[in-house]
Amino acid sequence: MLENDEVLKLAKLSRLSISEEEIPAVKGHLDKMLNHLEALKALDLSNVEPMTAVETGETVLREDVPVQGFTLEQAFANAPAVENDHFAIPKVIGG
Amino acid sequence: MDTIQDLQEQLKSGKTTAEGLVQSALSKIDATKDLNAYISVLNERALVRAKESDKRRAEGKTLGALDGIPVAVKDNMCIEGTRTTAASKILENFVAPYTATAIEKLEAAGAVIVGKTNMDEFAMGSSNETSYFGPVKNPLDSSRVPGGSSGGSAVAVASGTVPCALGSDTGGSIRQPAACTGVVGLKPTYGRVSRYGLLAYASSLDQIGPFGATVADCATLLSAICGIDPHDNTTSARPTEDFGAKLDAGIKGKVIGVPKEYFGEGLDKDCKAAIEGMLKKMEAEGATLKEVSLPHISYAVSSYYIIATAEASSNLSRYDGVRYGYRSKDARKLFDLYAKSRSEGFGKEVQRRILLGSYVLSAGFYDAYYVQAQKVRRLITDDFNKAFESCDVIASPAMPGLPLKCGMNESDPMAVYLSDIYTVSLNLAGLPGVTVPCGMAGGLPVGLQWIGKPFMEADLLSVAAATERLNK
Numbered sequence: 388m389l390e391n392d393e394v395l396k397l398a399k400l401s402r403l404s405i406s407e408e409e410i411p412a413v414k415g416h417l418d419k420m421l422n423h424l425e426a427l428k429a430l431d432l433s434n435v436e437p438m439t440a441v442e443t444g445e446t447v448l449r450e451d452v453p454v455q456g457f458t459l460e461q462a463f464a465n466a467p468a469v470e471n472d473h474f475a476i477p478k479v480i481g482g
Numbered sequence: 483m484d485t486i487q488d489l490q491e492q493l494k495s496g497k498t499t500a501e502g503l504v505q506s507a508l509s510k511i512d513a514t515k516d517l518n519a520y521i522s523v524l525n526e527r528a529l530v531r532a533k534e535s536d537k538r539r540a541e542g543k544t545l546g547a548l549d550g551i552p553v554a555v556k557d558n559m560c561i562e563g564t565r566t567t568a569a570s571k572i573l574e575n576f577v578a579p580y581t582a583t584a585i586e587k588l589e590a591a592g593a594v595i596v597g598k599t600n601m602d603e604f605a606m607g608s609s610n611e612t613s614y615f616g617p618v619k620n621p622l623d624s625s626r627v628p629g630g631s632s633g634g635s636a637v638a639v640a641s642g643t644v645p646c647a648l649g650s651d652t653g654g655s656i657r658q659p660a661a662c663t664g665v666v667g668l669k670p671t672y673g674r675v676s677r678y679g680l681l682a683y684a685s686s687l688d689q690i691g692p693f694g695a696t697v698a699d700c701a702t703l704l705s706a707i708c709g710i711d712p713h714d715n716t717t718s719a720r721p722t723e724d725f726g727a728k729l730d731a732g733i734k735g736k737v738i739g740v741p742k743e744y745f746g747e748g749l750d751k752d753c754k755a756a757i758e759g760m761l762k763k764m765e766a767e768g769a770t771l772k773e774v775s776l777p778h779i780s781y782a783v784s785s786y787y788i789i790a791t792a793e794a795s796s797n798l799s800r801y802d803g804v805r806y807g808y809r810s811k812d813a814r815k816l817f818d819l820y821a822k823s824r825s826e827g828f829g830k831e832v833q834r835r836i837l838l839g840s841y842v843l844s845a846g847f848y849d850a851y852y853v854q855a856q857k858v859r860r861l862i863t864d865d866f867n868k869a870f871e872s873c874d875v876i877a878s879p880a881m882p883g884l885p886l887k888c889g890m891n892e893s894d895p896m897a898v899y900l901s902d903i904y905t906v907s908l909n910l911a912g913l914p915g916v917t918v919p920c921g922m923a924g925g926l927p928v929g930l931q932w933i934g935k936p937f938m939e940a941d942l943l944s945v946a947a948a949t950e951r952l953n954k
Contacts, residue, residue: 394837401795401840402802403833404821416834417841419896420787427784427858428850437856438863440686440716441672441912443936447719449712461579465806474804479816 389414389421483642483695486551486702493539493550500535500550500594504528507552507596510643517619519637521557522565522598528552531594538592547702549592554638554647557598558605559585559690560679568681569603569613572801572808572827582679583714584648584690584707591706596644599634603829604798605655605683607631608898611891612831620662622926626885629659632693636663639693646694646703650680652687653786654880654905657917660693661880661929664919666946667693668700671936672912673718675704676711684793685716687786687909697918697947701726704939720937728944734768736945739873741776744904750883756921756928757879763952774869774876778861779907785862786906787899788842788855794832795839801827831891863911870935875945879904880917880929904931914939918946920953 389397394414398405405413459472468475484492492498498506511523535550544550555561558568560578567573585595602612610618610633620628621641628637632649636659639647649656651669660667668691675690682688692703701724709722738761745754765771803809803823810822825833842851869876882901891898908915913933920930930949934942 397837397840397844398821400844401833401836402799402817402820402824403828403836404818404825413834413837416895417838420838420899421841423896424784424788424851427781427788428854430781430854430858432854432857432861435857435860437853438860439856443673443716443718443912445673445719447710447715447717449715457579462805464579465576467803467807467809476804477814477816477819 389417484645485696486547486645486694486699489551489645490547500532500539501529503550504532504552504594504596507644511597514641514643517621517637517641518600518616519618519634519641519643520554520597521567521569521600521615521634524564524595524597527564528594528596531589535592535594545592548588548706551593551646552596552644553588553593554597554599554635554644555585555595556601556632556635556649558601558650558681559648560681561585561595564598566598566681567614568605569601569615570828570832571614572824574614574808576806580679583676583711585679587707587709588648593706597638599632599638599647601634602631603832604681604794605631605650605652606794606831606835607891608654608658608901609886609891610634610659611888612829614829617888620885622663623885625888627662627888629662629885631655633659635693636660636665636667639665639695646692646699648690648703648707649693650688650690651909652683653790653909654902656691656693657880657905657915657929657931660917661927661931662885664927665693665695666697666700666916666918667691668704668916668939668943669908669914670704670708670939671914673716674708674914674937674939676709676714676717678711678713682797684790685797686793687790689909697916697943697950698726698729700916701729701943718937723940725940725943728940729947731944732767733764733945733948736769736875737873738764738769738771739774739869739876740771741779741869741876741878742773743776743779744878748882748903749879750923752923753879753883753928756923757877757930760920760930760949760952761877764948767948767952772873774873776862776865776869776907778858778865781858782862782907782910783900783903785855785858786902786910787838788851789859789910791835791839792843792852793839795836795843798832798836803827831895834895859910862907866911866913866933875942876933878931878933880931884924884926908933912936914942916942916946918949920949
């Protein structure tokens with residue numbers, strides 16, 4: 388069972404904002420899910436090598452050729468706020 | 483329903499034009515708006531390209547089987563200059579600055595993309611109910627979901643607006659909606675199709691693949707979109723091939739593996755009867771049924787949801803309200819800008835998965851969950867390798883029963899996760915799988931999932947085509 392402060396810590400790690408009212412529903416779902424994962428956790432797999440990705444036996448390489456990236460205009464086209472050719476964010480120093 | 487081949491014959495004989503086909507697709511999309519299968523319709527762009535196709539035909543320079551054919555694509559694949567949303571509020575107004583390789587290949591083959599289809603938000607769901615743009619309706623039964631996450635693409639084909647479509651499959655997101663709507667859906671081998679320009683959910687599992695009314699149409703689409711891509715170093719260097727080459731080969735002499743774990747408890751009896759009925763027909767055609775075992779399959783859903791959510795929590799960290807996407811209006815500090823933009827921009831299911839992913843990756847839990855899930859991933863892959871030592875192809879249900887009733891994703895998300903039991907293991911092992919209708923249960927089509935050896939899609943589709951013939 389997760390504690391409320393663990394849920395809030397998880398939200399912080401995830402860069403999500405969860406209100407006090409939302410905690411029970413989030414906690415309920417996570418508890419249910421973690422409970423389901425208990426059986427997998429209990430397996431003794433000390434001799435098994437983890438599989439990080441599908442192993443195709445191929446390593447595909449390409450020539451390291453410079454290509455044109457996005458122009459400033461393209462890079463900023465979807466930005467919510469731009470100032471002086473930079474992505475703008477709230478002030479983080481001096482205040 | 484016209485197939486790609488039917489439409490090509492009509493184009494060749496002059497009975498219609500590519501422009502005519504696009505106009506007809508656009509009016510069908512308009513007439514079936516209530517199904518909510520499309521997020522964006524690319525009217526003008528499609529008509530321009532259709533006219534180019536007609537010009538090529540008039541000059542005797544037609545590109546091949548897909549030239550002039552209307553196609554729909556899931557709205558998590560980028561097309562330069564058009565809106566790509568992944569069915570999320572966070573990307574509601576995002577205009578893609580480049581085009582996905584699979585789409586580039588499709589268009590290079592002359593296909594005309596008429597619209598971007600609705601989906602579960604960021605492809606997270608099996609019901610198509612998590613879309614910011616509202617759920618997609620199942621044209622066969624409005625009380626049941628069309629499956630997800632590529633439900634829009636499945637319904638676009640099932641409702642006849644287009645002959646074929648592209649979706650993406652991370653844990654069953656092509657195969658399940660195909661089964662729910664009575665069409666054919668193929669998840670290729672991991673590495674067969676480039677993921678460049680596909681908005682990432684879980685990168686070690688994601689794969690783009692086709693939907694069609696027929697197996698032959700899926701083969702045509704896969705032949706067009708497959709191949710190595712310098713933009714995606716997980717693509718295979720294997721040469722591209724004609725995946726339709728073996729469709730008439732039949733199943734005489736083939737050994738069909740039937741996993742004993744798949745046909746016991748948990749499978750609806752009418753669905754089971756439909757699948758077993760098809761397997762008997764195949765036996766009568768000269769195939770041999772052989773019991774095989776996948777001993778670790780009961781851990782597949784757990785392993786999948788750990789790995790998929792872990793990768794998602796990392797992949798979706800890019801949506802921060804700074805470089806693109808939704809930004810909260812009332813954030814005064816940088817942390818609040820991130821957290822509020824993400825909480826207001828992502829739907830509930832996406833947030834649930836990010837939180838679980840953060841949990842299984844966090845200090846103190848990483849080994850117990852994430853590494854453990856990766857170990858189970860290896861055991862499941864080994865199980866399939868062993869099973870394939872004694873059979874050519876494996877038969878499996880696509881889903882435990884009929885399509886889920888609408889509303890379950892909010893009332894019982896865990897039950898929805900568990901309905902992925904038959905499909906997620908293929909993504910963990912990287913195997914190709916195709917769902918094809920094999921009979922009926924409760925008045926709805928039942929999907930049979932064929933599982934193939936890595937990169938043996940042509941053989942897999944040959945068995946699927948035999949299923950199609952025997953289901954007629």
